[in-house]
Amino acid sequence: METVKVMVDGVQVEVPKGSTILDAAKIAGIDIPTLCFLKGINEIGACRICLVEVEGTRALQASCVYPVSDGMVVRTNTPAVREARRVNLELILSNHDRKCLTCVRNQNCELQDLAERFHVKDIRFEGESIHYPVDDLSPSIVRDANKCILCRRCVAVCASQGVGVIGPVDRGFRTIIEPIFNRSINNVPCINCGQCILACPVGAIREKDDVEKVWTALQDPNLHVVVQTAPAVRVALGEEFGMEMGTRVTGKMAAALRRLGFDKVFDTNFSADLTIMEEGTELLGRIKNGGKLPLITSCSPGWIKFCEQFYPDFLDNISTCKSPQQMLGALLKSYYVEKNGLDPAKVFVVSVMPCTAKKFEAQRPELSSTGYPDVDVVLTTRELGRMIKEAGLDFPNLPDEEFDPTLGESTGAAVIFGATGGVMEAALRTVAEIVTGKPLDDIEIKAVRGIEGVKEAEIQLGDLLVRAAVAHGTGNAKALLEKVKSGEKEYHFIEVMACPGGCVTGGGQPIVKAKKRMDRDPREVRAAAIYDEDRDKPLRKSHENPEVKKLYEEYLQEPNSHKAHELLHTHYVARQKY
Amino acid sequence: MSVSSVFSASAVTDNKEKFAKLQEVIERYRGMEGPLVPVLHEAQEIFGALTLDVQKYISEALNVPVMQIYGVATFYSQFTLKPKGKCKVSVCMGTACYVRGAKKIQDKLVENLGIQVGETDKDGKFTLEATRCVGACGLSPVLLVNDDVYGRTTPDIVPNIMDKYRKA
Ligand code: SF4
Ligand code: SF4
Ligand code: FES
Secondary structure: OOEEEEEEOOEEEEEEOOOEHHHHHHHOOOOOOOOOOEOOOEOOOOOOOOEEEEOOOOOOEEOOOOEOOOOEEEEOOOHHHHHHHHHHHHHHHHOOOOOHHHOOOOOOOHHHHHHHHOOOOOOOOOOOOOOOOOEOOOOOEEEOHHHOOOOOHHHHHHHHOOOOOOEEEOOHHHOEEEOHHHOOHHHOOOOOOOHHHHHOOOOOEEEOOOHHHHHHHHHOOOOEEEEEEOHHHHHOHHHHHOOOOOOOOHHHHHHHHHHHOOOEEEEHHHHHHHHHHHHHHHHHHHHHOOOOOOEEOOOOHHHHHHHHHHOHHHHHHEOOEOOHHHHHHHHHHHHHHHHHOOOHHHEEEEEEEOOOHHHHHHOOOOOOOOOOOOOOEEEEHHHHHHHHHHOOOOHHHOOOOOOOOOOOOOOHHHHHHHOOOHHHHHHHHHHHHHHHOOOOOOOOOHHHOOOOOEEEEEEEEOOEEEEEEEEEOHHHHHHHHHHHHHOOOOOOEEEEEOOOOOHHHOOOOOOOOHHHHHHOOHHHHHHHHHHHHHHOOOOOOHHHOHHHHHHHHHHHOOOOOHHHHHHHEOOOOOOOOO | OOHHHHOOHHHHHHOHHHHHHHHHHHHHHOOOOOOHHHHHHHHHHHHOOOOHHHHHHHHHHHOOOHHHHHHHHHHOOOOOOOOOOOEEEEEEOOHHHHHOOHHHHHHHHHHHHOOOOOOEOOOOOEEEEEEOOOOOHHHOOOEEEOOEEEOOOOHHHHHHHHHHHHHO
């Protein structure tokens, strides 16, 4: 690798050619402040908080985008640099509502960090400011432009998702980041993925908070309130309590939920196993009967809305399986209530999801097989974190507890749903055994793991060579679908997750600040925890889940039966973009 | 997906000729660098404004998100999103006019036309605007209606002038 030598504040460092001053300074042990910079996503040099002096140039330079060259001499801490940064920071603050105490990002805000770091005590440019109404019409996403600092990180991430529904409007002092024609985010083709929330350095984009609805239900003596938790929540919730990224907190999470007052604590992993039974059977059926191929997975509601809006021609390719959260909800309001003599009208289902799009999904009118909504309220991982804090639980020191039986048992195949490639891997573990009668030699299918945007695998199952592809991030899915459309690529089975990295970095997960993201990629660190969880499970194939077997024996008969279709399957509709 | 299938059929059929013209413009700029701004300019000439339907059409044809088009359309002040009225009424807000009471003239127009500056009335008859110095300072305060210039105006005569155009 070609390297160059750079001097930063008197420290000589050797860095790869093409590095930025920001990178070089980091190696020299200097943390240059940044705000608009989000590695790999938003590298536009807009906020000018990261200014430095470069010997031989007249103006100060934005270090996040300025490439180093051999012999370059950089100074990051001169009076001119300090004053320029401070002025830029004060200008941003003068236009910001500064309601930190009531902000969801209080103490987790990159602007607050800078204000503290630079000891801003007084803002010299108190100017006129415009007050914008808060847009909270979407079931998933809330926008509050009064807090927006115009860094455009959300704009870049939404565009990279292949959606692009928020952008700069107007100019100068009136510039605002919003959808077209003053519309609500709920009235444009936003897919509710929440990636913009993860990108925002401040509290200008956030999830719709449904915590109060859950407290109210928990208070109600007439309701039987049950909860389910998605695979990816257990490898991230700990971060809300200062635990290391990638810490597994499955048992503590179950304990916390019980202490919050839920009557039963179930696991969405159970219905992930069930999904494999239903979807695997659907795949084999389509292959055998000349059905529509490729079959595309349906677990990710952001992806479903994306397809309904932008690729309606592919709707028949999508598996009719409901997502695991909806499957479990439907079973809770049928199988579970019948078994326990409960009134479905009085059973209240809460899901804890790594996802903001699940909030939208739960409201879809067709997802109410029993006449009641399958799921009543969806909380994100972050909202559950807030409830646990409010209740005063010492989360890191809680004991490890188990999920409740019947709908709490799961295999390793279910937990890997939380990482990109996981549904594919889980499905192949089961489908291989159904087709060939014997398990795969190695059930860990590494080809579909990892953070490459599109992954491919070929698996020989008897005389059938199954061609599979995995895409995460709807931008990558778009590229893949275009190839399928043009005939360049042919597959039997495709997994799509709307969020880059899959559910572990879903829009409802703990927010990782831009600086931290530069050091540790949560997509990889959390996925590693997911695969550890899989390895520690005694059973690792969905069809071996004893409670799933029992469910078929007692209630559903067999995968894709009439009853299974009634409760566990759904349909999709083409949607207008604008 | 074909261009016409993405939005209300009526928007295109009602303005068939205009959209055909727009299509020609788009073909002319296709493949050139930075086609968006010139296409938007010509689209505005054809339709009088960059309405959502016009933006959607251009979005599909050039494969640029509507959001980006909207951003450009709001960034440059020469673009307008809503069609203008038949009579463009503007008050000169240059220094000379301003000190001689242009603001009062403008207030009177707001009252008389029932619209704010920058708006068009619902019949599509009047659009009220503010303009920079028109170079007729000797006649200040100046009121313009399309190409007609009214100098040394007072709030009192505003209703009479407007009535003239209402009848026309
Ligand atoms: S939720 Fe996703 S699609 Fe919607 S605005 Fe945010 S990034 Fe874009
Ligand atoms: S909403 Fe957040 S991410 Fe988007 S521009 Fe504003 S501050 Fe940046
Ligand atoms: S300009 Fe470098 S962080 Fe914003």
